[in-house]
Amino acid sequence: MERRIYLDNSATTYTDKEVLQKMLPYFSEVYGNGSSQHFFGREALVAIDEAREKVAKAIGAKPTEIYFTSGGTESDNWAIKGAAHALREKGNHIITTAIEHPAVIKTCQALEKDGFEVTYLPVDSEGFVTAEQVEKAITDKTILISVMTANNEIGTIEPIREIGAVAKAHKILFHTDAVQAVGNVPIDVVKDNIDMLSMSAHKFYGPKGVGVLYKRNGVKIGRFMDGGEQERNMRASTLNTPGIVGLGAAIEIAVRDMEKNYKHVAELRDYFVKELLANVKDIKYNGPVDTSRRLPSNANFSFEYIEGESILMSLDLEGIAVSSGSACSSGSLEPSYVLLSVGVPIELAHGSIRFSFGKNNTMEEVKYTLEKLYAIVARLREMSPLFKEFKGEQKYV
Numbered sequence: 001m002e003r004r005i006y007l008d009n010s011a012t013t014y015t016d017k018e019v020l021q022k023m024l025p026y027f028s029e030v031y032g033n034g035s036s037q038h039f040f041g042r043e044a045l046v047a048i049d050e051a052r053e054k055v056a057k058a059i060g061a062k063p064t065e066i067y068f069t070s071g072g073t074e075s076d077n078w079a080i081k082g083a084a085h086a087l088r089e090k091g092n093h094i095i096t097t098a099i100e101h102p103a104v105i106k107t108c109q110a111l112e113k114d115g116f117e118v119t120y121l122p123v124d125s126e127g128f129v130t131a132e133q134v135e136k137a138i139t140d141k142t143i144l145i146s147v148m149t150a151n152n153e154i155g156t157i158e159p160i161r162e163i164g165a166v167a168k169a170h171k172i173l174f175h176t177d178a179v180q181a182v183g184n185v186p187i188d189v190v191k192d193n194i195d196m197l198s199m200s201a202h203k204f205y206g207p208k209g210v211g212v213l214y215k216r217n218g219v220k221i222g223r224f225m226d227g228g229e230q231e232r233n234m235r236a237s238t239l240n241t242p243g244i245v246g247l248g249a250a251i252e253i254a255v256r257d258m259e260k261n262y263k264h265v266a267e268l269r270d271y272f273v274k275e276l277l278a279n280v281k282d283i284k285y286n287g288p289v290d291t292s293r294r295l296p297s298n299a300n301f302s303f304e305y306i307e308g309e310s311i312l313m314s315l316d317l318e319g320i321a322v323s324s325g326s327a328c329s330s331g332s333l334e335p336s337y338v339l340l341s342v343g344v345p346i347e348l349a350h351g352s353i354r355f356s357f358g359k360n361n362t363m364e365e366v367k368y369t370l371e372k373l374y375a376i377v378a379r380l381r382e383m384s385p386l387f388k389e390f391k392g393e394q395k396y397v
């Protein structure tokens with residue numbers, strides 16, 4: 001393979017070298033168990049608490065509101081199941097959206113089997129849900145509202161501050177899955193009226209397998225795993241010191257460099273989108289058009305007459321990594337439920353690709369990718385009987 005270009009930064013990012021350097025001593029030098037009372041343990045605990053402070057500072061929280069987990073999925077499960085079970089006496093109704101990550105959707109579906117009722121709010125053609133929609137769905141049984149900060153497939157940034165305000169006014173808990181947003185766009189849990197927030201280090205140039213649940217002090221939810229008394233007796237299991245140190249370093253760097261990275265990544269994405277729309281017919285740009293309401297890294301396109309998987313594999317052979325749908329559902333032949341929810345027709349949803357740009361990508365890589373993509377789309381369409389039938393019709397602008 002001549003070269004390798006990674007345009008799948010929403011699936012995961014590389015661990016920043018600066019982050020890795022900070023993590024390394026915590027594998028075999030400072031290896032004590034953070035719960036041990038001797039100095040080996042205390043050294044680890046100091047590093048863990050430093051990371052906790054960095055996370056808190058990054059999102060406007062207090063260190064006592066930060067709980068380390070194994071990633072975004074655990075944080076989502078804990079927040080939603082924890083709140084549901086803690087508030088069962090008060091009510092059994094949860095409000096969420098139709099385009100949440102499976103870590104939220106499947107958690108809600110599991111709760112439905114246990115007698116909870118879930119409203120999956122529909123979204124508009126760009127993936128937005130409104131605070132009014134949320135307010136209308138509230139009943140006297142509603143105990144939790146969970147709306148993602150930003151969507152992983154189409155980049156939609158939801159109006160979480162307004163939704164949080166509605167939740168607050170009705171004294172209902174508000175959780176947000178901010179896994180795609182943290183480190184990329186500013187978040188302030190106080191201003192944004194957030195009671196619980198999930199994040200995951202590997203989405204912002206930190207290591208995999210470590211995340212955070214922010215839980216506002218005073219919010220009462222149950223433990224998620226039974227076992228030891230770690231994390232103020234709320235989350236059992238020996239703390240992942242290297243991972244936590246990495247998460248802390250990564251979030252500090254992400255906040256420090258946010259403006260610079262945002263500008264760079266958005267510039268690459270905007271160029272890519274403009275050129276692709278100008279040069280390839282019969283494609284549909286999915287997700288918000290207003291770039292201020294979209295993750296700077298995200299571009300999602302549907303290509304008429306051809307399969308997303310064929311494009312993905314052809315790009316792969318050229319050394320270019322992208323995703324069809326989300327990483328979690330790739331490999332399945334089901335079209336993306338997120339694209340179907342925003343009204344993309346089923347055949348077109350099958351022909352969709354997510355390109356997600358990262359801080360290390362260059363304009364030269366974007367131009368190279370575009371050239372390869374033009375050739376791939378032309379070749380695949382030449383082989384497509386559907387294309388032969390409809391050739392020449394410009395359906396999308």
Ligand SMILES: Cc1ncc(COP(=O)(O)O)c(C=O)c1O
Pocket residue numbers: 010011070071072073074076101103148150151152177179180200201209211
């Ligand atoms: C929006 C969203 N939520 C949750 C997750 C799951 O995070 P993790 O892989 O850390 O469990 C992801 C990962 O793709 C995501 O994009």
